[in-house]
Amino acid sequence: MKTVVPLLVVVVSLLALVGGDGSGAYAGSGQGCTTCHFTHGAMGPQLIGAATSENLCLSCHSAAGPGPEAAVHNQGPGFTCVDCHNFRYPHGGQVNYAGNTNLAGLRATIDTPANGPLPVRFESRGTDVGDPPEYSFADDSTQGPWDGICEVCHTQTDYHRYNEATTPHYDGRTCTSSRCHLHSTGFADPHDSGLPCRTCHQMHGGR
Amino acid sequence: MRQRTAVTAAILLLGWAFAAAAWKPRLGSSRRPALLFPARICVDGGRLVVADSVAQCLYVWNRRSRRPRVISVAGKPLGVAVVSRPTRFLVGNATKHSVELYSPGGRLLGRFPEPVGIPQAIAVAPAKGLVFVADAADHSIKVFDLRSWRLKYRFGGPGGGPGEFDFPSGIAYDSAGERLVVADLMNRRLQVFDLDGNWIQTITRSGTRPMVRPQGVAVDRAGNIYVADSLWAGVYVFDPAGEPLDVLGEYGTGRGQVRTPLDVAVAAGGKVLVADFTNRRITGFAAPGGVQ
Numbered sequence: 001m002k003t004v005v006p007l008l009v010v011v012v013s014l015l016a017l018v019g020g021d022g023s024g025a026y027a028g029s030g031q032g033c034t035t036c037h038f039t040h041g042a043m044g045p046q047l048i049g050a051a052t053s054e055n056l057c058l059s060c061h062s063a064a065g066p067g068p069e070a071a072v073h074n075q076g077p078g079f080t081c082v083d084c085h086n087f088r089y090p091h092g093g094q095v096n097y098a099g100n101t102n103l104a105g106l107r108a109t110i111d112t113p114a115n116g117p118l119p120v121r122f123e124s125r126g127t128d129v130g131d132p133p134e135y136s137f138a139d140d141s142t143q144g145p146w147d148g149i150c151e152v153c154h155t156q157t158d159y160h161r162y163n164e165a166t167t168p169h170y171d172g173r174t175c176t177s178s179r180c181h182l183h184s185t186g187f188a189d190p191h192d193s194g195l196p197c198r199t200c201h202q203m204h205g206g207r
Numbered sequence: 208m209r210q211r212t213a214v215t216a217a218i219l220l221l222g223w224a225f226a227a228a229a230w231k232p233r234l235g236s237s238r239r240p241a242l243l244f245p246a247r248i249c250v251d252g253g254r255l256v257v258a259d260s261v262a263q264c265l266y267v268w269n270r271r272s273r274r275p276r277v278i279s280v281a282g283k284p285l286g287v288a289v290v291s292r293p294t295r296f297l298v299g300n301a302t303k304h305s306v307e308l309y310s311p312g313g314r315l316l317g318r319f320p321e322p323v324g325i326p327q328a329i330a331v332a333p334a335k336g337l338v339f340v341a342d343a344a345d346h347s348i349k350v351f352d353l354r355s356w357r358l359k360y361r362f363g364g365p366g367g368g369p370g371e372f373d374f375p376s377g378i379a380y381d382s383a384g385e386r387l388v389v390a391d392l393m394n395r396r397l398q399v400f401d402l403d404g405n406w407i408q409t410i411t412r413s414g415t416r417p418m419v420r421p422q423g424v425a426v427d428r429a430g431n432i433y434v435a436d437s438l439w440a441g442v443y444v445f446d447p448a449g450e451p452l453d454v455l456g457e458y459g460t461g462r463g464q465v466r467t468p469l470d471v472a473v474a475a476g477g478k479v480l481v482a483d484f485t486n487r488r489i490t491g492f493a494a495p496g497g498v499q
Binding site: 038040043049050051052054055056058059060062063064065066069071072184185 | 243244246247260261283285327343374376392393415417419420422437438439440458459466467469470484485
């Protein structure tokens, strides 16, 4: 450890000096190493400028930042952005089943609290022509196995528990689409998220 | 029989009417937290206004009110400011790409005619009759006439040089120095301008600590500058000349700690209020130092 940290400092400093243009998906993005890493005054691991990786992500991906809005996972402490996202590829760079870009930089294997490391079946969002219709971003198909990015961790939810035949949830909609379990509300239940009622319900003319 | 049914119906109707009149959103209950994700705040004459971008509303606390008034916004509110006589709330609606005016009762009174792509922050110079809006979409500051709502002029543009911006996210009017202070988020700096948009000064660090994600900025009556840095999880305080005075807060969830501060405001008594996005709360600091 004593030799690793100085070495890391030297590497980061050299990259900064020669105009290093980011690692992973940041390469060519205009966001250099020093967007996230600091040779002096680093507060977190890997010389990141924030105290935690979560704070590093949210410093740009909050409500008022330049990145798409995200929020902390609402199911208690211990879940952070990097549990699901590979932070070296937060903006893509990984490949999904069809050879397309994994836009969200999701991990191929999630270290789940109940079952340890589990592979994630990461499919397309099912919105483009030719996409497998029964799959989605969260792989909430009406038939198992339930091994999507949300499902691998969930063992106590009403719907879509990992590898367990529960009733298909709400008309087969995807977890994060349809404004139900939004990333920006920490994937909260819509009734706990504080979203306005009118987000889902129409007082007049609802069907 | 018919009379009895009518009386019962009338009683039920009255009961429903009283219940409906007495009902208020249970803010602060376990089912619905008081603040979801506070993005921007402002204070004016004992009134605290919080723009919650996820709940899509403003929370307005008056000096004596324990519960806030909730003003719904049709879209994602960001920048917020208050004007007086008559009292109006100016709200940057990032969904509608406009600046909107609301009455204290929550009625939408109108929109500025000139669109603003991402109205990140709003500052008002009442004596000058000017409204300054930081637009992160075209990296500029747009200056409006307070009475006509018309665009008077704009300055800035994308870039990293003096007078240019990369995602301006905060703006404050310094009444003592007749200046504007802009939080230039992705350029990691503050820039100071005169009211015509002429560049005066750039501030990039507080002592040895560089500014990293300056999200929100405020100026007190003496001209001291307060900057909420969402990555360092603290508030930098500078004197009017840009010399560092103090750092408020540290990373955490406890008393006097913040996690993702997105905005800062200074009350008339000097109390510094910080909108903490991740901790979902407003934290108050006595300037400088102690927590309130």
